[in-house]
Amino acid sequence: MSLTETIQDKYNELNAAAGNGLLGSIRAKAFELYNKSGIPTSRNEEWKYTRLTGLTNKNFAVHTTAVVPTKEMLNNVRLQSEFAAELFFVNGVFVKEISTFTNDALVVLSLHEAADSEYKTYVQQHLNQSSKYMKDGMNALNAAFTANGLFVLVKKNKVVEHPIFIYHITGTENDNVFVQPRSLLVVEENAQVQLVELYKNNGLHESFTNEVIEIAVQENARLEYYKVQDENENCHHVGTTHVQQVGKCFTHCVTITLNGGTIRNNINMILEAPNNEGHLYGLYMVNGKTHVDNHSIVDNLKPNCFSNEFYKGIMDGNSTGVFNGKIFVRQDAQKTNAYQSNKNVLISDNASVNTKPQLEIFADDVKCSHGCTVGQLDEDALFYLRARGIGEKKAKALLLHAFAADILEQVKIDVLKNYLEKKIDERLDIEVL
Amino acid sequence: MLTINNLHAQIEDKKILNGIDLQINAGEVHAIMGPNGSGKSTLASVLAGRSDYEVTDGTVEFDGVDLLEMSPEERAREGLFLAFQYPIEIPGVSTTNFIKTAVNEARKHRGQDALDAVSFLKLMKERMKLVKIDQSLLSRSLNEGFSGGEKKRNEIFQMAMLEPKLAILDETDSGLDIDALRIVADGVNALRSKDNATLVITHYQRLLDYIVPDFVHVLYKGRIVKSGGKELALELEEKGYDFIKQTIAEGV
Numbered sequence A: 001m002s003l004t005e006t007i008q009d010k011y012n013e014l015n016a017a018a019g020n021g022l023l024g025s026i027r028a029k030a031f032e033l034y035n036k037s038g039i040p041t042s043r044n045e046e047w048k049y050t051r052l053t054g055l056t057n058k059n060f061a062v063h064t065t066a067v068v069p070t071k072e073m074l075n076n077v078r079l080q081s082e083f084a085a086e087l088f089f090v091n092g093v094f095v096k097e098i099s100t101f102t103n104d105a106l107v108v109l110s111l112h113e114a115a116d117s118e119y120k121t122y123v124q125q126h127l128n129q130s131s132k133y134m135k136d137g138m139n140a141l142n143a144a145f146t147a148n149g150l151f152v153l154v155k156k157n158k159v160v161e162h163p164i165f166i167y168h169i170t171g172t173e174n175d176n177v178f179v180q181p182r183s184l185l186v187v188e189e190n191a192q193v194q195l196v197e198l199y200k201n202n203g204l205h206e207s208f209t210n211e212v213i214e215i216a217v218q219e220n221a222r223l224e225y226y227k228v229q230d231e232n233e234n235c236h237h238v239g240t241t242h243v244q245q246v247g248k249c250f251t252h253c254v255t256i257t258l259n260g261g262t263i264r265n266n267i268n269m270i271l272e273a274p275n276n277e278g279h280l281y282g283l284y285m286v287n288g289k290t291h292v293d294n295h296s297i298v299d300n301l302k303p304n305c306f307s308n309e310f311y312k313g314i315m316d317g318n319s320t321g322v323f324n325g326k327i328f329v330r331q332d333a334q335k336t337n338a339y340q341s342n343k344n345v346l347i348s349d350n351a352s353v354n355t356k357p358q359l360e361i362f363a364d365d366v367k368c369s370h371g372c373t374v375g376q377l378d379e380d381a382l383f384y385l386r387a388r389g390i391g392e393k394k395a396k397a398l399l400l401h402a403f404a405a406d407i408l409e410q411v412k413i414d415v416l417k418n419y420l421e422k423k424i425d426e427r428l429d430i431e432v433l
Numbered sequence B: 001m002l003t004i005n006n007l008h009a010q011i012e013d014k015k016i017l018n019g020i021d022l023q024i025n026a027g028e029v030h031a032i033m034g035p036n037g038s039g040k041s042t043l044a045s046v047l048a049g050r051s052d053y054e055v056t057d058g059t060v061e062f063d064g065v066d067l068l069e070m071s072p073e074e075r076a077r078e079g080l081f082l083a084f085q086y087p088i089e090i091p092g093v094s095t096t097n098f099i100k101t102a103v104n105e106a107r108k109h110r111g112q113d114a115l116d117a118v119s120f121l122k123l124m125k126e127r128m129k130l131v132k133i134d135q136s137l138l139s140r141s142l143n144e145g146f147s148g149g150e151k152k153r154n155e156i157f158q159m160a161m162l163e164p165k166l167a168i169l170d171e172t173d174s175g176l177d178i179d180a181l182r183i184v185a186d187g188v189n190a191l192r193s194k195d196n197a198t199l200v201i202t203h204y205q206r207l208l209d210y211i212v213p214d215f216v217h218v219l220y221k222g223r224i225v226k227s228g229g230k231e232l233a234l235e236l237e238e239k240g241y242d243f244i245k246q247t248i249a250e251g252v
């Protein structure tokens, strides 16, 4: 049975079990939309270079309840670190029982709990905001299965001292698995938080993740968000991170992709209040047949916002990359400053990148810049290093390490930065200097 | 130490070196002078192993082995050093780590153990004094944002760290004020020994007051058209390159 067929069966099963209410009506509307639009094909301009039909025609199991993993499995994915909370998704379902969150700055609930609690208004206000921007079937499909997701509230005036880690574990020991994690994070006034999302696959079969995480950041709050992908070639991923900057606030988002199968990352930064500031960084360093597609939207709705976007790619083997960066400056958004840059190095003749900035500006007093490059390593720099006795392989590794360093510097959590640095150096086959 | 025989080189069908003969022995300092565009940097690049230039004829022996067969890194490890006319800025690569890697690659090649952190620092401190280079410069990214003079001094510092058999200095003097020039020259002189040799490429005679050459060669249109002692540099300074051009024209 193809994934598209399985989805029909599973939707009815889930919906019957999960009942009605707030989430029920979101699910119903979304499922209708999904059925209308279907899985996006390459005829859709937004999906021109990223093909999903090969995946959706395959057989994938869809689990709507969680299998609790062993301690050993958990330890396998955890970064040894001090944390404010460690939250586990297993096969796309948030598993509260194995998560830890004893921090009085935080409220952690499953989404269906939250929808029925005193925090209902947060869910009403902020859940599914991404659907305004993501009109394709993948976003709708995730919404159609919204039930056992995660709700996190960072309370007003609280500074969460250590990062929150979200681990996504997919068990593909027995079969191909399709998972749909869903999260909502609300960062209240004057609060500060760091959030990390990590993905881990256990097993040799294929996994296909269709994730949506929505984050609402309120007045004077500060968000750091990190998404790190380092699964194997059998792990496919479509994910949307939707950051809604409700009040004047600061956000800093970093997406790092080191390995995987077919990967599509959407990130939306919606600057809804004047004087908002947002930073988007990305590094993709892939080889083999990995396909990585980063699509971003920065939407300036109000005056005096600042955004800076900087993505870098190192492409080896037969890998393919896509960068598509949209910047909207709406009529009201005078004095917008929006910067965007995408730089790629191809280290194999068979690797390729399609990079495309897209600016739509409806205000007149704005400063926007964008630029993209696709090239090889700088021959002059390479020669300089070799002329000092450094072998070609090591010289290349040093230059690539330096290329990646710009983005790694944006990782402000030491344990995560060290982990990434080690992974990258292993990949480059150089000793850590 | 270095024997160049009838060396011809070109880039994309453009002939730049048209038969160079040059013999440099251990303990000697040679100077190559010549007008802009005569092929001085090309000669230096070919010797260092830059593959953009195609050697179409001739041979180069370095300590009895065929230099042209070696990769740039092998040449460096064998003791050939080029101080670049235009040192490259490499953001994200720390100067200190770069030099440490380079020193240890050469040591490995000679069958020596890598220097530990303490010995490396000690050597660095000592050589820093020699070229009066500041620690703060070395903790920055390689040449990034360095002034012209700082870049040149960093080249000589690298040379001091690597202790090459043959150092080729490509217009190390250009862009240096007189104090910096003196420091660079003092450094080069301090490293001179009977076992190593230096090839100084320069456009002006000035540097040769401080690094006194045993031989001076004039390069013109890719050939050495005149060789002599250090007085040849003074003659060139006095009469200018036009005098060489004239001599050549008359000879034809």
Ligand SMILES: Nc1ncnc2c1ncn2[C@@H]1O[C@H](COP(=O)(O)OP(=O)(O)O)[C@@H](O)[C@H]1O
Binding pocket: B011, B014, B016, B034, B035, B036, B037, B038, B039, B040, B041, B042, B043, B052
């Ligand atoms: N990479 C190159 N591509 C094309 N022409 C070059 C290149 N390098 C040098 N040349 C040419 O070769 C000639 C000699 O250059 P160069 O060796 O730099 O001279 P010098 O160092 O004596 O000033 C010049 O005419 C220069 O334009």
Ligand SMILES: [Mg+2]
Binding pocket: B040, B041, B042, B085, B171
């Ligand atoms: Mg030159």
